[in-house]
Amino acid sequence: MHHSQQREEEIQDMFKRIASITLSVLALTLGSATVSSAADGVCGSSDFCLYKNANYSGGVYDYSAALSENTYLGDNFFGAGTAVNNNASSSVNKHVHWVVKAYESAWQGGDPLTHRAAGTGCLAGQCPAYSTLGWADNAFSSHDNIWVP
Structure with missing residues (x-):
């Protein structure tokens, strides 16, 4: 084997190792992104969160505000x-x-309670957050969302 041919094979092996490492890092990155969008009991900056009790207490369930949820069963x-x-x-x-509408029934049925996007304040009785739910207390079964630029 000539020196130049051996050098070429070494370079090809090096590129294969780099490609393999790059794919591994990419797979780990994509995998962790998927996990971070799952409910984790922390109401993060991109979540829509429901609380068991009034005033954001007594247990939390966090949903990605960017995803609709057809039923809360389970x-x-x-x-x-x-x-x-x-x-x-x-x-x-x-x-x-994201503006989120929480509904009384599964599959976005019944009356909705609209949650405006964070930082927008309340307008016409619609707010980003509700410390008590009034008529909707113990009534939510699903939600959907609307993108607001």
Whole structure:
């Protein structure tokens, strides 16, 4: 084997190793992004959160504000062990671009309570957060969202 041919094979092996490492890092990055969007019991800056009790207490369930949820069946509040469906007494939308509507029934049925995008304040009775839910107390079963630039 000539020196130049051996050098060429060494370079090809090096590129293969770099490509393999790059793909591994990419897979880990994409995997961690998926995990971070899952409910984790922390109401983060891009979440829509339901709380078991009034005043944002008694257990929380955090949903990505960018994703609709057709039913809360099977979801339980973190820290309370209680089902989310028809058991929320306060709520907050922390996302700055998504308006979230929480509904009385699964599959976005019944009357909605609109949660404006975070930082927008209240307008015409619609707010980003509700420390008590009034008529909607213990009534939410699903939500959807609308992008607001």
